[in-house]
Amino acid sequence: MMTLQQQNISDNNFESCIKCTICTVYCPVTAVNPDYPGPKQAGPDGERYRLKKPLYYDEALKYCLNCKRCEVACPNDVRIGDIIQSARIKYGRHRPSLRDSMLADTDTVGTMASAFAPIVNFTLGLKPVKLLMDTFLGIDDHRTFPKYSSLKFESWYKKNAAEEQEKFDRKVAYFHGCYVNYNYPQLGMDFIKVFNAIGIGVMLLDKEKCCGVAKIANRCVKDATRDAEINLKSIREAVGNGMDVMLTSSTCCFTIRDEYSHVLKLENSDVRDHISLATRELFRLVDEGKVKLVFRKDFHKRVAYHVPCHMEKLGWGIYSSSLMKMIPGLDLVRLDPHCCGIAGTYGFKKEYYNYSQAIGEPLFRQLLESNLDSVATDCETCKWQIEMSTGLTVENPISLIAQALDIEATRAANKAGI
Amino acid sequence: MKFDTIIIGGGLSGLISAIECARAGRKTAIVSAGQSALHFWSGSFELLGNVDGKAVIDNPLDLVPSLPAPHPYRKIGAERLRKLLSRVPEILKEAGLKSYGTLDRNHLRLTPLGFMKPAWLTLGDYVAVDADKPLPWKKVAIVNIYSYLDFYPRFLAHGLENRGVKCSMAAVNIPELNVLRKSTTEMRATNMSRFFTDEAVDHLAAEVNKVAGDADAVIMPAVLGIYSDAPVERFRKAVKMPVWFVPTTPASVPGVRCQLSLRDLFIRLGGEFLPGDTVKGGEFEGNRLKRIFTVNLGDMPLEADDFIISTGSFFGHGLIADIERIYEPVFGLDLNVKGGRTEWYEKDFYASQPYMTYGVITDDKFHPYKNGEEIENLYATGALLAGFNALKEGSGAGITLATALHAASCITE
Structure with a gap:
C-alpha cells in the first residue's frame, strides 16, 4: 500500500528536496561557470516555478553536463539531473541547431564518415577546416575529432568473428555502441578476445542504433525515442534467447538502463537487469570462481x-x-x-x-x-x-x-x- | 564481492570507524547513500555540554555515571571513553584538520546566533574561548561579505556585546565575487569559497583591513578553505589582526572540508568508498549477517565478516517515520519506540521530545537486535542509536565518534 507521502511525490520526486545545497557543492559546472544557476536551483527549485508557468524556464539550464554528480551527492535521492534534462526537453525554447543535430546523429554521421574515413580524418584535422567549422557550425577549433575507421566493427565481425561465435555454448549479446562501430573497432575485438578466452561467445544484436545519449543531450527526443525502441526490441529478443546484453561503454550502459525510463519514459524494467557492463560480468564470473584469468608475465x-x-x-x-x-x-x-x-x-x-x-x-x-x-x-x-x-x-x-x-x-x- | 568489514553510512561515524578498520589492515568498504549530515557541521564537536539543563564545563566524563542507564556513554564507560576519544584529534590531524580542545574541560564556541555553547573539539580557525575567562578581545570587527545572506552580524554583535565586547560591523566586496552574483541564489558559503584562492585572498584581506579599524580581532563567516587550509593561512597572514570564523547556514565549508578530508584519508588507507548507493537489505545466517544488497550493485551482494551500520537518525534516513510507525529501513532492526504517533512528541516544541531518544537498541557492545535476536557481527553506531537526546545533552558528536571507535576496536582487536 502506498503511504500518503508516496502518493504526493511527482515523477522525479522534487518534493523530497530539502534545499540543503549539497548537490551544488559537487556540481562541476557551478565550480567554473557562475552563469549556471546550480543543480538545486536548476532542478527541484526551478521545477516548482516551471510547473506554475513555463515562462520561468531558464535557458541557462543548457549549461548542465548531465553528469549526475548532483544525484550521487543528494542525501534525499532526488533525481536532480533527470529533472533538469526533462525540463530542457519540455521547456527549451530553441529548436536544436544544425550543429547540435549533426553532433547528436552519430549513426548517420558515422556511416558517412566511415565510408570516406581516410579523407574525413585528414580533412577534420586540417586547421582551415577546423576554423570553418568553428565559424559556421560553432564546433570549437581547439577540439580534436575522434578518428573514423574505414572498416566498421559490424562489417569486421560478420567477416571475421561471427562464425567462430556459434561454437560456444554460452553466449552474450554485445551492444557495441557508435564509437566501437565507427571509430574504434579494436575495443570490440578486445572484448570478443577476452570473452572467447573464458569460453563465452559474443553475438551482435539483431538491430543496433545509437543508445541516444547525444540525442537526449541535444534535445532530439523524437529521434532518440525511435532509436531506443529499436534497441529495446533487439535487447528483448536477445534476452528472450537467453543472452545477457554486454556493453563496453559506461555511458551507453547508463543511458539504456536509466535514461530510457527516467527521461524518455520508456518501459525497460523487464530487461534492465540483463543489461550490464563487460567488466561487471567478468568480475562476477571471476569472483564466483566460475572463470580463471591467467595473465602474462611480461605485461607491465x-x-x-x-x-x-x-x-x-x-x-x-x-x-x-x-x-x-x-x-x-x-x-x-x-x-x-x-x-x-x-x-x-x-x-x-x-x-x-x-x-x-x-x-x-x-x-x-x-x-x-x-x-x-x-x-x-x-x-x-x-x-x-x-x-x-x-x-x-x-x-x-x-x-x-x-x-x-x-x-x-x-x-x-x-x-x-x- | 568480499570484504573484511563493510560500513553502511558515509558520515562522521562511518568514516571514523572505516578509517580505523582500514588502518588495521582490514579490507574495508563504505556504502554511502548520498552525502552526509557532516555538510551541516558547525566546526565543533560536542562531548557532553548539558546535564539537567546546566552547562557542563569541567570534567564532562565524570558525569557519565549519572546519565540514564541505556545511554551509549554508560555502555562504554568513562575510562574507555577517554581512551577511545583521545584518538579523535590524532585522526583529524592525520586527515589534515587541526583542532583545539581537551577531554578534561569544555570550551565555549560562538554559535551563528551569538550564543556561547560548551564544546569539546573545535577546528583551529573557529571561535573557541575559555569558559571562565573574559573574552580575549575588547573590540572586534564583524565583517561579512557584501550581499551574503547566510550570516547574521547583528545577532553576533548582540551576543558579544552582552559579554562586554565592543563590536563594529561591515560588509566587504572583491570584484572576483561579482560573477557569482549573476545568479541570486548562489551567494553561498561553499560557492564563494571556491573563489577565495590565490590573489583573491589578498584582495579580500585588503578590504577587511580597510574596515577593521582598531579592532583586536576580526570575526568572519566561514567562507574560506573548502579544499585546504592554504587560503585561510594566506588570509590570516594578510589581515593585520587575528581572524576567527563563525559557521554559516549549510552547506557548511568546514563540513565539506571535514567530509572530503576524512574520505580521502580512508581511501589513502586502502578503503573502498561507494558513493550514491543505498543498501536495500541483507541475508542472515543464524545470528550473523552474511551479505548485503544495494540498489546499484543489484544481484551482486557485498559480503563481509563484520558490518557496521551508521545510517544516522531521522535526518540521515537511518530512521524513517511515516504516519503509522517508525522503523529502521535497512534491516528492520529493533527500536525503542513506544506507543503510537501521539506519544512520539510533546506539544511544547522546546520540551524534551521523546522521538529524539528513539533509535536502535543494542547490547553493551552495540550489537543490535532483529526480532529480539542479537546480530553478533553487526554493530550500530552514531545517531542511529537509542537512549540519548543529542540536542538537549550536547552530546551528538561525542556519541557518534565514541561508538564508531568502539565498534572499530571490537572488530580489529
Whole structure:
C-alpha cells in the first residue's frame, strides 16, 4: 500500500528536496561557470516555478553536463539531473541547431564518415577546416575529432568473428555502441578476445542504433525515442534467447538502463537487469570462481583509473578497478573523483569549450603529475577529452585486460566451460 | 564481492570507524547513500555540554555515571571513553584538520546566533574561548561579505556585546565575487569559497583591513578553505589582526572540508568508498549477517565478516517515520519506540521530545537486535542509536565518534 507521502511525490520526486545545497557543492559546472544557476536551483527549485508557468524556464539550464554528480551527492535521492534534462526537453525554447543535430546523429554521421574515413580524418584535422567549422557550425577549433575507421566493427565481425561465435555454448549479446562501430573497432575485438578466452561467445544484436545519449543531450527526443525502441526490441529478443546484453561503454550502459525510463519514459524494467557492463560480468564470473584469468608475465604498465561520471552514477567503478588490480603487472594509481569536462557533445561546442577544459583541469593536472604509461576509463568521450588535453594514451579496462591476458593459458584454464 | 568489514553510512561515524578498520589492515568498504549530515557541521564537536539543563564545563566524563542507564556513554564507560576519544584529534590531524580542545574541560564556541555553547573539539580557525575567562578581545570587527545572506552580524554583535565586547560591523566586496552574483541564489558559503584562492585572498584581506579599524580581532563567516587550509593561512597572514570564523547556514565549508578530508584519508588507507548507493537489505545466517544488497550493485551482494551500520537518525534516513510507525529501513532492526504517533512528541516544541531518544537498541557492545535476536557481527553506531537526546545533552558528536571507535576496536582487536 502506498503511504500518503508516496502518493504526493511527482515523477522525479522534487518534493523530497530539502534545499540543503549539497548537490551544488559537487556540481562541476557551478565550480567554473557562475552563469549556471546550480543543480538545486536548476532542478527541484526551478521545477516548482516551471510547473506554475513555463515562462520561468531558464535557458541557462543548457549549461548542465548531465553528469549526475548532483544525484550521487543528494542525501534525499532526488533525481536532480533527470529533472533538469526533462525540463530542457519540455521547456527549451530553441529548436536544436544544425550543429547540435549533426553532433547528436552519430549513426548517420558515422556511416558517412566511415565510408570516406581516410579523407574525413585528414580533412577534420586540417586547421582551415577546423576554423570553418568553428565559424559556421560553432564546433570549437581547439577540439580534436575522434578518428573514423574505414572498416566498421559490424562489417569486421560478420567477416571475421561471427562464425567462430556459434561454437560456444554460452553466449552474450554485445551492444557495441557508435564509437566501437565507427571509430574504434579494436575495443570490440578486445572484448570478443577476452570473452572467447573464458569460453563465452559474443553475438551482435539483431538491430543496433545509437543508445541516444547525444540525442537526449541535444534535445532530439523524437529521434532518440525511435532509436531506443529499436534497441529495446533487439535487447528483448536477445534476452528472450537467453543472452545477457554486454556493453563496453559506461555511458551507453547508463543511458539504456536509466535514461530510457527516467527521461524518455520508456518501459525497460523487464530487461534492465540483463543489461550490464563487460567488466561487471567478468568480475562476477571471476569472483564466483566460475572463470580463471591467467595473465602474462611480461605485461607491465602504470595506469590511473578515471571513473567516468556515468560510471560513478552506476556505482560500478569498483568492478573495473578490481579487475585491473588482478593484473600482476599493472600498477594502479588512484585519482580523486573528478569530471573530465567533455560530457559527450558538450565539449565540442564552441560556447562550452572553455568551461569543458576548466572542469577537467584538476584531473588533467593530476594525470600529468602521475608518471603514467596510460589512463584507463570506461567512456569513449572521457578518452577523447583526456587524450586531447594531456597527450596520454587512454584505454578501456577491457583492452588492458586483453593485452595483459595470456589468451592460450586462459582458454585452457576455462576449457571445462561455465 | 568480499570484504573484511563493510560500513553502511558515509558520515562522521562511518568514516571514523572505516578509517580505523582500514588502518588495521582490514579490507574495508563504505556504502554511502548520498552525502552526509557532516555538510551541516558547525566546526565543533560536542562531548557532553548539558546535564539537567546546566552547562557542563569541567570534567564532562565524570558525569557519565549519572546519565540514564541505556545511554551509549554508560555502555562504554568513562575510562574507555577517554581512551577511545583521545584518538579523535590524532585522526583529524592525520586527515589534515587541526583542532583545539581537551577531554578534561569544555570550551565555549560562538554559535551563528551569538550564543556561547560548551564544546569539546573545535577546528583551529573557529571561535573557541575559555569558559571562565573574559573574552580575549575588547573590540572586534564583524565583517561579512557584501550581499551574503547566510550570516547574521547583528545577532553576533548582540551576543558579544552582552559579554562586554565592543563590536563594529561591515560588509566587504572583491570584484572576483561579482560573477557569482549573476545568479541570486548562489551567494553561498561553499560557492564563494571556491573563489577565495590565490590573489583573491589578498584582495579580500585588503578590504577587511580597510574596515577593521582598531579592532583586536576580526570575526568572519566561514567562507574560506573548502579544499585546504592554504587560503585561510594566506588570509590570516594578510589581515593585520587575528581572524576567527563563525559557521554559516549549510552547506557548511568546514563540513565539506571535514567530509572530503576524512574520505580521502580512508581511501589513502586502502578503503573502498561507494558513493550514491543505498543498501536495500541483507541475508542472515543464524545470528550473523552474511551479505548485503544495494540498489546499484543489484544481484551482486557485498559480503563481509563484520558490518557496521551508521545510517544516522531521522535526518540521515537511518530512521524513517511515516504516519503509522517508525522503523529502521535497512534491516528492520529493533527500536525503542513506544506507543503510537501521539506519544512520539510533546506539544511544547522546546520540551524534551521523546522521538529524539528513539533509535536502535543494542547490547553493551552495540550489537543490535532483529526480532529480539542479537546480530553478533553487526554493530550500530552514531545517531542511529537509542537512549540519548543529542540536542538537549550536547552530546551528538561525542556519541557518534565514541561508538564508531568502539565498534572499530571490537572488530580489529
